[in-house]
Amino acid sequence: MSNVNTLNETHDLALKSWVGSANQTNSDFPIQNLPFAIFRRSGSSEEFRGGVAIGDQVVDLAAVDEKALFLGEAATAAKACSQPTLNNFMGMGVAYASALRLALSRALREGADKSLESCLIAQSDVEFDLPATIGDYTDFYTSVHHATSVGKLFRPDNPLLPNYKWVPIGYHGRSSSIGVSGQTFHRPVGQTKAPDAEAPSLGPCKRLDYELELGIYIGQGNEMGDAIKLDDSDNHVFGFCLFNDWSARDIQAWEYQPLGPFLAKNFASTVSPWIVTLEAMAPFRTPWTRDAADPQPLPYLESGANREQGAFDIKLEVLIQTEKMRVENQQDKSVSLSNFSYSYWTVAQMVAHHTVNGCNLKPGDFLGSGTQSGPDYEESGSLLELSRGGKESIDLGNGESRTFLNDGDTVVLKGWCKKEGAARIGFGEVRSTVLPAKI
Template identity: 45%
Template structure:
């Protein structure tokens, strides 16, 4: 596939993240207006509430875009998803006869505030990157050997939907319990080992019935789109609490996602296979399609006061062992009802080389080998005032499918107990 030309000139730049080939979905507001659904095209955003109100987009017998989230549209299912994409392409394509009708409903992206693109129903995070799992084993247990179940099932835990925030939202350094190896008792206070995890997030568009499993192919068809996801992690809090039930407060304080949902349809030509299986999967985890995507990913770190950010890691989503469809299938296999707006974190994405590691825990080897930023400062973990940015792009023939940055700045911990 090559670049699809639009009459929105900025969308035709080969390096712009939002060409006509993309058409990602988000929620925006301008000064004095309420949040509403929009579609990114070049440097502009198409106001979906307005174009639906004018009858330029009509997908149901009732409004789908009179609410500030994409859940109602997602509930309609793949046929309506395809119809919307076709209609938007026709409206925004170079030579469109309806340009004059559509143009008044474009808003400059530079003038808007972006919000969460959907109501997050539930959030589940997985542990599905093999290199990350091996690295964590080597760091924490002295051996890269994988847990006995890792090659057979996508391991995950249920996180907090209430803590999922849109890019640009500041994150307070969390307080919690930690325990030093030589201490008799745990202590309370701000985490000293604040970290990120570079992930992709899959968004469930259509749900499943309670009590009914789904196949991998059914799961693949249920996925509406993808976002970048930063699973902020307090390693010292996590290390003290995680046995026997897994992460809790070490993860619950914040999860950042990029503001634009890039649809599965926009990524179709970038599908990539999962790697050869070291152990044969049970038949229910087999699907007919390549489940990963060729998406270049990058982590940038910018200390407070620094003029520019330093790129600290570059990797690719195709490094994962399990796909989002396999994760979704396994999630529902016991009869768990999946819901429109469910968010599935891929797990940390790390490649074989240290330059591809997707967490600071790995990049600094638990702080024992700090890395140097372009400013000359060193980091083992995140310091107050640091801004972390995740970036992702799929590169086509003369076009780029981008997600918009996933950014968060770390603020100091809240003083607790509060002092008068």
């Protein structure tokens, strides 16, 4: 695997920034993070352009380019980031992303000349767009705990299909309906069929659900016909975000056989605005293991490097905010806490398998990890699991309960990495709200 795995000066726990908010305990955006997004001032007609988070501020990379504050590869990268999407920047490869991240780190450290001060804009004053034009989107199914518990609901006698432990299962999703945090969408309408009904009917979804996922953005692509080798995958992954893959469970139950998800999944999906780079994640890589009793990966999905550091320790949380909570100024209710380290397949294995047939990935292409549920009930990444298929209500602590989502509900996903000897870094949040169906 490439040098984006390697700890370097940008990860130094002792680093502090002259941007004071970046040094606050539990800030998602300390100087060790420096994630990328596309933004402009709220309500303005400015062009969207690239920015980097530091504390509660955004570094305007178009301004950095205009003022010619960096040199070499960092300057070239900053110019690419002044465009309305990050696709070109992401496609330049890890060397340019790393050079820009290093230049930003050095310019934002305590003791630097504060030449970037004029390029800062408060995050509270900006709005976001999708960080990249997503040409294609593939959703994987990498949590064996989710796959097993959902399988029990749909197929009690055969919950986990035999290919699951051999193949990183995925399906081709709908990129046109992916929106950035703050997205609202109407409850989907589709066909459903009650078990005792003679025929299906068309109507609003009654079992609307969220899915707690990690999103993966592809950086440098590959030529059609060329597979990306497992240990080369880091050269093709730009970074990670939070991802809510909304699901209409009743529509899904009727339509998913034999070809899988369709209208149950293509009506909305929501990403967090910030992309945490693969390089920023280096301190939080962990060993990946496969139970000795399970089938071991075929050679193209197996390597010593993937075993040693293929997994990532990312804590993932789901919170719900109802209309009543908003009216009464109550805090969002946390309903589950999981971790991406439980994933049965690694990011590298997803990329290697996606391309083993010669499929060409392009900069900005997007992979969803699939719902990230842990081994315990409290780590369920969907209401389908928390409500045990709609049979048990989840108490929200304010007199309300849910089995599935109501109109007006907002779902919030958060993610962060924290361990001894490394600076805590976060992903921000992805927040989106259900509107009534259009009928």
